[in-house]
Structure formats: structure tokens, C-alpha cells
Amino acid sequence: MASVELRGVRKAYGKLTVADGIDLKIEHGELVCLLGPSGCGKTTTLRLIAGFIVPDAGEIIVGDRRLSSGGQALPPEKRNMSMIFQSYALWPHMTVADNVAYGLKLRRLPKADIARKVASMLAVAKLEKLADRFPGELSGGQQQRVALARALAVEPETLLLDEPLSNLDTNLREEMRFEIRRLHDEFRYTTVYVTHDQLEAMTTADRIVVMNAGRIEQIGSPEDIFLRPLTEFTARFIGGTNILRGAASGHTIHCGRLAIQWSQGQTDGQAQAAISIRPHEIELHPTPSPGENTFPGRVLRHTYIGAQRDYLIELDPETHIRVVTRLDQHYAPGDTVGVHLPIQHCRALAR
Amino acid sequence: MIGAWRRLDVSIALFALVALVLAILVVLPIGWLAWYSVTDNSGHLTTANFVRLVADPAMRKPFIITFQIAIGAALLACAVAVPLAWLVSRTNLPARGAIRALVTASFVTPPFLGAVAWELLAAPNSGILNQWARKILNLDDYDYIFDIYTVQGVIFCIACYTFPYVFTVLANALENIPADLDDASHILGGGAWATLRRVTLPLVLPSILAGTLVAFLQALTIFGTPAILALPAGFHTLTTKIWSLFQVPPQPNLAAAAALPMLLITLGVLQFQRWLLGRRSYVVVGGKNSPPRRIQLGALKIPALLLCFLIMLGPIFLPYAALIKSAITNNLSDPLSLSTLSWRHLNFILWEFSGTRDAMVNTLILGVASATAVTFIALVVGYLAHRQLVPGHRFLPALAMAPIAVPGIVMGVGLFLVYTRPPFLLYGTLGILLVAFVTLEMPAGFQQVQAAMRGLHVELEEASRIFGATRMQALMQITAPLLRTTIIATWSIVFIGVIRELSATILLTTSNTKVISVVIYDLNESGELGAIAVLGLFLLVITFAIVLLVNRLPILGGRPVR
Numbered sequence: 001m002a003s004v005e006l007r008g009v010r011k012a013y014g015k016l017t018v019a020d021g022i023d024l025k026i027e028h029g030e031l032v033c034l035l036g037p038s039g040c041g042k043t044t045t046l047r048l049i050a051g052f053i054v055p056d057a058g059e060i061i062v063g064d065r066r067l068s069s070g071g072q073a074l075p076p077e078k079r080n081m082s083m084i085f086q087s088y089a090l091w092p093h094m095t096v097a098d099n100v101a102y103g104l105k106l107r108r109l110p111k112a113d114i115a116r117k118v119a120s121m122l123a124v125a126k127l128e129k130l131a132d133r134f135p136g137e138l139s140g141g142q143q144q145r146v147a148l149a150r151a152l153a154v155e156p157e158t159l160l161l162d163e164p165l166s167n168l169d170t171n172l173r174e175e176m177r178f179e180i181r182r183l184h185d186e187f188r189y190t191t192v193y194v195t196h197d198q199l200e201a202m203t204t205a206d207r208i209v210v211m212n213a214g215r216i217e218q219i220g221s222p223e224d225i226f227l228r229p230l231t232e233f234t235a236r237f238i239g240g241t242n243i244l245r246g247a248a249s250g251h252t253i254h255c256g257r258l259a260i261q262w263s264q265g266q267t268d269g270q271a272q273a274a275i276s277i278r279p280h281e282i283e284l285h286p287t288p289s290p291g292e293n294t295f296p297g298r299v300l301r302h303t304y305i306g307a308q309r310d311y312l313i314e315l316d317p318e319t320h321i322r323v324v325t326r327l328d329q330h331y332a333p334g335d336t337v338g339v340h341l342p343i344q345h346c347r348a349l350a351r
Numbered sequence: 352m353i354g355a356w357r358r359l360d361v362s363i364a365l366f367a368l369v370a371l372v373l374a375i376l377v378v379l380p381i382g383w384l385a386w387y388s389v390t391d392n393s394g395h396l397t398t399a400n401f402v403r404l405v406a407d408p409a410m411r412k413p414f415i416i417t418f419q420i421a422i423g424a425a426l427l428a429c430a431v432a433v434p435l436a437w438l439v440s441r442t443n444l445p446a447r448g449a450i451r452a453l454v455t456a457s458f459v460t461p462p463f464l465g466a467v468a469w470e471l472l473a474a475p476n477s478g479i480l481n482q483w484a485r486k487i488l489n490l491d492d493y494d495y496i497f498d499i500y501t502v503q504g505v506i507f508c509i510a511c512y513t514f515p516y517v518f519t520v521l522a523n524a525l526e527n528i529p530a531d532l533d534d535a536s537h538i539l540g541g542g543a544w545a546t547l548r549r550v551t552l553p554l555v556l557p558s559i560l561a562g563t564l565v566a567f568l569q570a571l572t573i574f575g576t577p578a579i580l581a582l583p584a585g586f587h588t589l590t591t592k593i594w595s596l597f598q599v600p601p602q603p604n605l606a607a608a609a610a611l612p613m614l615l616i617t618l619g620v621l622q623f624q625r626w627l628l629g630r631r632s633y634v635v636v637g638g639k640n641s642p643p644r645r646i647q648l649g650a651l652k653i654p655a656l657l658l659c660f661l662i663m664l665g666p667i668f669l670p671y672a673a674l675i676k677s678a679i680t681n682n683l684s685d686p687l688s689l690s691t692l693s694w695r696h697l698n699f700i701l702w703e704f705s706g707t708r709d710a711m712v713n714t715l716i717l718g719v720a721s722a723t724a725v726t727f728i729a730l731v732v733g734y735l736a737h738r739q740l741v742p743g744h745r746f747l748p749a750l751a752m753a754p755i756a757v758p759g760i761v762m763g764v765g766l767f768l769v770y771t772r773p774p775f776l777l778y779g780t781l782g783i784l785l786v787a788f789v790t791l792e793m794p795a796g797f798q799q800v801q802a803a804m805r806g807l808h809v810e811l812e813e814a815s816r817i818f819g820a821t822r823m824q825a826l827m828q829i830t831a832p833l834l835r836t837t838i839i840a841t842w843s844i845v846f847i848g849v850i851r852e853l854s855a856t857i858l859l860t861t862s863n864t865k866v867i868s869v870v871i872y873d874l875n876e877s878g879e880l881g882a883i884a885v886l887g888l889f890l891l892v893i894t895f896a897i898v899l900l901v902n903r904l905p906i907l908g909g910r911p912v913r
Contacts, residue, residue, distance in 0.1 A: 085810040121476060
């Protein structure tokens with residue numbers, strides 16, 4: 001096992017740059033999620049690490065070996081990695097046991113060792129009874145577990161996962177999220193996990209790398225990313241938020257008629273700035289009374305969403321915000337309410 | 352993956368080699384063809400050849416007749432195939448599987464064999480149908496009802512074996528229309544007839560047209576049928592005319608000039624067809640295809656089935672019966688009974704006629720060699736192109752598909768011109784036939800491989816790489832086994848294509864390099880119809896055995912595949 005480091009990795013197809021100078025260090029035994037919308041370059045980054053794609057510039061270092069550098073790459077089979085593919089890529093002409101044993105056979109292990117390892121891997125993945133089945137005869141969740149078992153059987157230095165849960169239904173996906181985390185805690189391989197699902201990233205990752213348009217937006221723990229987003233993209237992509245824009249002066253922005261104070265984060269020093277406040281952090285009061293960061297607002301829309309209520313509120317004709325409240329706070333469309341934006345939750349964004 | 356090429360030297364070398372081979376196969380003959388068409392015997396530039404095409408009535412007339420035949424056959428094929436395809440793919444017609452099998456049988460029956468069989472059936476004097484007609488209608492001895500040696504006869508015979516082209520394209524299109532589209536029409540108040548007329552037919556109209564165009568091209572470029580039916584009647588089509596220009600004294604320049612328009616028409620029609628089918632993409636919209644609901648025929652079931660079998664009289668039932676009868680009776684006019692049974696023809700073919708065994712051996716050698724070569728090249732091209740392994744990979748499929756625009760007889764002329772001169776003196780050897788078959792069958796083989804490659808997820812191979820397999824190991828352990836059925840199917844399709852080829856073969860064969868199709872043609876000239884029947888049935892048995900084998904292929908050991 002070893003750390004994985006990307007230094008200034010760049011890849012373009014013609015005019016389309018898919019990885020635009022990626023710098024990232026993944027520590028030994030760490031599970032890192034690459035998170036972003038489709039087309040953000042996360043899968044490209046994973047495949048660069050795997051050696052399927054040769055970088056145009058930059059280098060990829062695993063442990064103390066430099067595996068890729070501008071224009072060159074050690075082929076995937078020499079990297080001692082393993083991977084779980086989005087399609088699972090189980091070989092339909094081999095049984096479950098053959099699929100799992102494949103990597104071990106290529107490593108020319110003695111037959112007895114292979115049998116023992118396959119058996120123990122199948123047990124870990126709860127697949128013992130399916131050993132002689134063909135992939136076509138398994139359900140989606142079972143196929144997913146075979147892919148996991150096959151990937152772990154070779155005891156890789158590095159484990160790569162490419163949207164491994166995107167083909168499963170919701171319940172199974174939740175179960176497999178915890179399963180992947182459990183297996184990671186058990187084996188502690190250096191793991192890179194690509195997903196576009198923030199919940200998946202939150203529940204599995206030690207650190208999350210938010211990517212956008214071929215670049216890294218932010219790296220941090222799940223809490224960091226959610227509570228302390230640095231950019232508008234991160235704030236919007238993780239959890240959803242209200243963005244308020246206006247002229248900046250000190251720790252205040254002037255958004256239309258409203259002067260909103262903030263205490264978290266940092267602007268980028270420009271005259272215009274944006275702050276973020278999440279819908280559930282905003283407080284509503286029945287009467288619009290003056291106070292710190294408190295403004296009168298009018299309820300435009302009320303939606304009941306089970307455990308909470310979701311309001312759309314007009315602060316001024318150009319400024320609408322979403323607020324999520326407890327069930328006992330009930331207002332009808334047209335009501336005038338007091339809207340409190342707690343200063344400690346108002347976060348200035350750099351971009 | 353441009354950056355990856357440094358570690359793929361082998362692929363590069365292979366790419367260069369395959370590209371070169373494909374270029375030689377296609378470009379060389381067409382290049383010589385074009386050159387010959389604008390030169391005279393001594394190699395000086397001239398337009399005389401083309402002037403003669405237009406001015407000489409002996410050249411002009413075949414053009415006109417060929418177009419009459421091609422248009423007539425295409426329309427007839429279309430008229431037959433449209434109801435048949437609709438009945439089989441959209442209604443609850445009984446015995447749909449059997450009808451499909453019969454269409455497949457028509458598809459693989461060599462057209463020249465069908466023409467010979469129709470000679471047996473509908474020659475003015477000896478034809479079986481005319482004999483029956485005389486008996487039933489009390490006609491005089493030399494009266495007849497059917498005459499196959501006419502333009503109409505040629506049209507009929509060609510349509511018998513080209514209608515499957517229309518059928519296949521149309522049946523596929525009909526099956527790909529999501530049932531929702533029909534349902535949407537029904538829910539808005541459209542009955543079965545209104546839906547057929549306003550939704551289903553307009554949707555598949557481009558496919559009908561595209562299939563008909565293929566039939567048109569087949570009819571335009573076919574050699575066997577007119578050679579057998581038109582020559583005795585004293586008229587030429589373009590293909591037979593080109594062939595006659597190679598008889599003594601040979602006029603290769605004029606032949607080249609006559610072949611060129613055929614090439615250009617084919618190119619144009621194929622381009623038009625592609626445009627048609629490209630616009631058709633709206634047929635397959637909609638992700639979830641509900642299984643098509645079949646229209647209930649009700650009381651019309653039996654009449655519809657009878658219609659299908661009536662249609663099948665033409666390509667299958669009557670000709671096959673005639674072939675079998677003439678194979679086992681002494682004379683064609685003998686009634687079929689135990690006393691007239693005879694092994695004379697079988698005996699003649701197997702023991703007396705020296706040409707048979709050589710032809711069988713040659714056919715076998717050429718079939719196996721061509722099928723193997725095409726499969727190999729198609730696999731390499733398909734793999735390099737699909738995995739985008741080498742720069743310029745885009746051009747390889749185009750090169751492999753190029754011969755589809757070259758009619759057999761045109762290819763025959765081109766190859767004749769290339770390989771009768773140094774440095775490639777292949778004429779008179781099996782080599783020139785091998786080159787011809789590999790070139791002509793490459794598109795069919797490549798299409799098979801390409802379709803399979805598309806269905807094979809790249810990740811299957813990548814998974815093997817990441818677990819430690821080299822590219823070669825991944826190919827041998829993962830890709831090759833998964834392509835096994837494709838390989839067998841491709842091989843078989845090429846083999847069948849080779850044993851039925853006549854148009855190019857007839858120009859390239861010599862007395863030492865006869866193949867079965869040519870022997871059948873020769874025997875026809877000498878009137879040995881019984882012997883042809885034996886040989887033809889032999890050819891059909893091999894063909895059907897292969898078709899059955901391919902259809903029964905257990906997909907990966909018969910186990911369901913994800």
C-alpha cells in the first residue's frame with residue numbers, strides 16, 4: 001500500500017480540456033471521493049491514475065514510483081491496482097469464482113493459495129453459495145458484490161471505484177455504501193472513489209474532492225465541505241443553498257435594499273461579493289420585528305415535505321430565498337413574516 | 352489516446368499492414384479500371400470507349416434492358432416483401448418462424464441455381480409447368496403458357512432471390528417501432544387500419560425505400576440469372592455484355608468503360624440510401640420498448656398464411672421440387688415414379704465428369720481460405736478501430752466497407768486488369784479468386800464484427816488489464832472468448848458468400864481454377880440440367896448445414912448472458 005499523488009496533471013482531447021492541472025495527494029490507507037457533476041473530469045482523473053489514459057503533462061506518483069508523466073504511462077497491468085467499474089465489467093463467460101480468481105491466476109499464485117483466497121473473499125462478500133453461477137444469473141446487488149470481491153482479492157496497493165453504485169436501486173445503494181465503508185475499514189487500501197452522489201461521498205469518504213470543469217474546487221472532510229464551502233459551486237452542489245449577491249463593504253453586502261452582515265468565510269476582495277446561507281439555517285418569525293440581519297418577507301409558496309416545511313420567500317422583488325423549517329412553523333402564501341439570517345451562518349464565498 | 356502510441360508499436364505495424372492490404376485490394380482494381388476506360392489498346396488516352404457506349408446500339412441496348420430489369424425486379428421484390436414483412440413482424444400470423452426460415456432459404460439460394468430451376472419449370476417446350484398446362488388445358492404440343500427466356504422471366508427470377516433484402520430491412524424496422532407509438536394512435540381513436548396507414552407505414556417508408564434500393568442494385572449487377580435466361584433468348588444485360596467483351600477477341604478497354612457507370616450508380620444509390628436511413632433515426636426513439644403487440648388477424652389468418660406460401664412457390668417450393676425431380680429422374684420429361692428413378696446424374700457428377708472433384712476441392716480451399724482471411728482482417732480492423740488504438744483508426748472501417756460499393760462484375764473486370772500483368776501475375780491461379788472473394792466479402796464480414804464490438808463493453812477488457820493482464824492476455828482471455836460466436840458467424844457468412852459467387856468468378860476463372868458455381872454455369876451451356884440439379888442440391892445442403900449451425904450456435908454455452 002502506498003500514497004497516491006497527482007502533480008499538475010493535465011489532459012485534453014483536442015480543444016476540450018478534461019483535466020486542467022490536477023494537484024492531489026491521497027494518503028496511505030485513505031478513502032478519497034472525487035465528487036462532481038457529469039463531465040467534471042472525475043472519471044478521467046480516475047482513469048489517469050489507473051493508467052488507461054496517458055496525461056499530456058504532470059506526473060502521477062504512487063509510493064515512491066512515478067507511474068505516469070507527460071506523454072508516458074506505465075500500462076495498467078503493471079500498477080498493482082484494482083478497480084470496480086461502473087458496468088461492473090464482470091466477464092460473462094466466467095463463473096463468479098473464476099472472476100474472483102482471475103487476478104490471482106495472473107499473479108501465478110499456487111493453486112491452493114488461490115482456492116483459499118477465493119473462498120475467503122467470497123465469504124467476506126457473502127457470495128459462497130453463488131460461486132458457480134455466471135454473472136448473467138445474478139441480481140444487480142450480487143453482481144456488485146462480485147465486482148467488489150474480485151477487486152479486493154488481488155490485495156491491491158490502490159483500489160479505484162468508478163461510480164460503483166450508480167446501477168443499483170435506492171435501498172441497495174444505501175446498504176452498499178455502508179458495506180464499502182466497512183470493507184475499507186477492514187482492509188485499509190488506499191482508495192479513490194468516483195461519484196456524483198453527495199450522500200454517497202459523505203457516508204464513505206475520509207476526504208472529499210469536489211471537482212468542476214476539469215479542476216479541483218475544494219478538498220476537505222465531509223464536514224468541511226458541507227459546513228465551510230469556499231466557492232459558490234461547492235455550496236450549491238453540496239446540500240443546496242441560497243446565494244445572495246451584492247456590493248461588498250467590510251462584513252456587509254448590499255443586496256438590493258437589504259444590508260446583510262456575514263461572519264464566516266472570505267470574499268475574494270472584489271467590489272461585488274456573494275454569501276451563502278443554507279435553507280435550514282434561516283429562522284422565520286410570525287411578526288416582522290427589527291433586529292440583527294432580520295428582514296420582513298412575504299411567503300410566496302409553501303410545500304409540505306414530510307418531516308419539514310419548505311418555503312419560498314420574497315425579501316425584495318429581486319431576492320427570493322428558500323427556507324426549510326420545522327413542521328410547527330406554518331404560514332400560508334401571502335403571509336408577512338420576519339426572516340432572520342443568523343450572522344454565524346452567513347458565509348462569504350471566494351468565487 | 353494519441354499519447355499512447357509509443358507503447359503500441361505492434362499495433363502501429365499491424366495497422367499499417369492492414370491498411371496497405373485493404374488499399375491494395377480496393378484501390379488497385381478500381382484505379383486500373385478507371386485508367387483502362389479512358390485508354391485504347393496501345394495505352395493512349397481516348398474517349399472512344401465512352402463514345403461507343405452511347406453510340407453503338409449493341410452497347411446501348413443492354414443498358415436500357417438492364418434498367419428495365421432492375422426497376423422491374425426491385426418493384427416486384429418490394430411488392431412481395433412489404434406485405435410479407437408486415438404479416439410476419441406485426442400480426443399473429445401462424446407459422447411465422449417457418450415463413451422467416453423460408454425467406455432465409457431464398458436469401459442463401461444462389462440466384463443462378465434458381466434460374467436453372469426455373470428453366471426446368473418454365474422453358475417454353477420442356478418446362479414442367481408448360482407440360483402440365485398442356486395436359487390440363489388440352490393445348491397443342493408446342494403451345495406454351497410460360498416463357499422464362501424473356502425480360503419478364505428474368506425480372507421474375509431476380510425478384511425471387513432479391514426480395515429478402517427488402518424483407519430483412521423492413522422486418523427489422525417494423526420490430527424496432529416501439530409499441531407505444533401504435534398504442535398512442537389507438538388511444539387517440541385510431542383503429543388498426545388508420546394506425547397502419549398513418550403511423551406504422553410512414554415510419555417504415557424510408558426502410559422500404561432503402562431495402563428496395565438494395566434490391567435494385569442487386570438486380571442491376573447480377574450476372575448469373577441473365578446469363579442463364581437472357582443469353583439463350585438472344586438479348587444482353589450490362590453484366591452479360593461485359594462478360595462477352597472478355598470472350599475472343601477481348602476488349603478490356605470497352606469492358607472497363609461499361610463497368611464504370613455501374614460503379615457510379617452503385618455509389619450514388621448507396622449514398623442516397625444512407626441519407627434515407629440516417630433520417631430514419633426517429634424510429635428508435637424512446638428508451639423503454641414495450642414488447643410489440645401483434646395485430647389479431649382473426650378470420651384472415653388462413654388466407655394470409657396461404658398468401659405467404661403462395662409467394663414462397665416462386666423462390667423455394669417450385670424450384671426446389673424441380674431440382675430434386677431432375678436430379679433423380681433420367682429425363683426431365685419422365686413422370687416421377689419408382690421406374691424412372693435414376694442415379695445417372697449423381698453418377699455422372701461424382702465419377703464420370705472429371706471437373707466436379709477439382710471444382711469441389713477448389714471451392715472448399717477458396718471458401719476456407721477467404722473466410723479465414725476475411726474474419727482475421729475484419730477482427731483486426733474492428734478491434735483497432737473500436738478501441739481507437741492507432742492514429743487514423745477512423746479510415747480503416749471505411750476502407751473495409753468500401754467494396755460494398757463495387758459490384759462483383761466490376762470487381763472482376765478490375766482484378767482481371769490488375770492481375771494479368773506484372774508484378775502481380777495471379778491470373779490463372781486460385782490466388783486471383785482468393786483476392787476477389789476476400790475483397791467482395793470484406794464488408795459483410797466487417798459488419799458482423801463491428802456490431803459485436805459495439806456490444807462488447809470496453810470495461811470488460813480494461814478490468815482484465817487492471818488485474819494484471821497484458822493487452823495480449825486480455826485479448827486472448829476475455830475478448831476472444833466473448834467474440835467466439837461472432838467469429839464463427841462471420842466465417843460462415845463469408846463461406847456461404849464465396850460458394851455462391853459467380854459474377855466476378857466468371858471473369859477470373861480458367862480451366863484449372865474452376866469452382867462449383869462456374870461448373871454449374873458450364874453445365875448449363877451444355878444442357879446437362881440433371882447434373883446441375885445434383886450439384887446445386889449439394890451446394891444447398893452445405894449452405895443450409897452452415898446456416899443451421901450458425902442459428903443453433905449456443906451463445907456462450909447456452910447460458911444467459913448479462
